[in-house]
Amino acid sequence: MSKIILITGGSSGIGKAVGEFLQEKGYTVYGTSRNPETVQNSKLKLLALDVRNTNSIQFCIDEVIRLEGKIDVLINNAGVGITGPLEEIPMEEIKNNFDTNLFGPIALMKAVLPAMRSQKSGLIINVTSIAGYMGLPFRSIYSASKGALELITESIRMETKAFGIQITNVAPGDFATDIASRRFHAPVQKGSAYEQVYQAQLDMVNEHVNSGSDPIDMAVAIAKIIESPKPKVHYKVGAFMQKFSIVLKRILPDTVYEKILMNHYKL
Structure with missing residues (x-):
């Protein structure tokens, strides 16, 4: 039987590329969107899901199981970017980012684990970020939310191994997607102590995303994980x-690594 895959955030960007690639390989793939009825010409079956809403999460999981009888693979891909000087990011935006990037994936894992435990098998892939391995200037909240998901993955992976469930994470770098247009940017405030340096970083971040890698690289990597007996x-x-840069952080003194980052970001 074809493996049943649920990927969150499957209407655009990395999620869409991964979902379509896996579907072409013969898997049965369900994507999600907060408003699937507004998505034009999707090649995936899209279910309604807001990862910030536990009722929405439970309904989505139940719907896939009702339709297919199981979920073999959950790919926690939905996420949002956020930039800004920590001092100037509104608290409601910080909370929204953690609700989407961290608490949403946690809630999805909690919702799908009983079914996977019952079937004595399952794979959960959490999409994090290379930014989650280091504190980056003006990306503090994004780094923190993705870094926290990395550690959650390490923990829950050990807790669930006895049930035949595998959990892993994939940390992408910069990819050429539309994430820049959907990222929350704290406004550049005129007269702010951060005005000039933050504007320069904003330009740099957007430039890196626009010149990033092809999302198909993520699709290939995730397909290999799904096919691996021991992720x-x-x-x-x-x-x-x-x-x-992750290797350098591991081997260099903290202050040396910090100096490298500050030089890179021209701080």
């Missing part, structure tokens, strides 16, 4: 220097 704890997908 690793961590996977990184992206440009060499982005992945190498």
